[in-house]
Amino acid sequence: MAAEIPDEIPSDCTVYRLAKKEDIKLDGTPKSSCFSDKAEEDGSSNYMSVFFSDEIQAAGKSVLDLQQAWGSKYTVLAFRAAVLREQGERLWRDPIDEFPGHGACKRADGANRTLPQKRNLAKIARVAPELL
Numbered sequence: 001m002a003a004e005i006p007d008e009i010p011s012d013c014t015v016y017r018l019a020k021k022e023d024i025k026l027d028g029t030p031k032s033s034c035f036s037d038k039a040e041e042d043g044s045s046n047y048m049s050v051f052f053s054d055e056i057q058a059a060g061k062s063v064l065d066l067q068q069a070w071g072s073k074y075t076v077l078a079f080r081a082a083v084l085r086e087q088g089e090r091l092w093r094d095p096i097d098e099f100p101g102h103g104a105c106k107r108a109d110g111a112n113r114t115l116p117q118k119r120n121l122a123k124i125a126r127v128a129p130e131l132l
Contacts, residue, residue, distance in 0.1 A: 012082065016053065021075050037113065046112075047094075055101035
């Protein structure tokens with residue numbers, strides 16, 4: 001029987017964000033540009049794409065599988081859901097066919113992130129320890 005995945009993202013859930021390796025600075029922190037919302041061509045889905053560890057693990061996958069699914073040009077950044085919420089972010093599940101655990105992250109007020117908000121996220125994001 002498959003594990004029950006709650007709709008609400010648990011506070012202790014690790015939230016992963018894919019980032020191009022070229023966008024990781026020498027000190028190991030990502031550039032602030034890694035935290036922009038991305039809209040589809042039709043204007044829908046204007047949010048930052050993320051993945052949730054609880055759903056990835058329930059599907060029998062790992063953060064290494066996530067990185068490999070996107071290829072060697074990418075790495076995976078990690079946060080805790082609670083930390084993102086403390087930064088004013090809202091999280092929700094938004095499944096895709098390509099990989100389990102996909103979700104969305106957007107400012108709770110619906111606005112796009114300002115440069116200082118992106119810089120704040122860059123300060124707290126780290127490459128997932130499983131990939132080091």
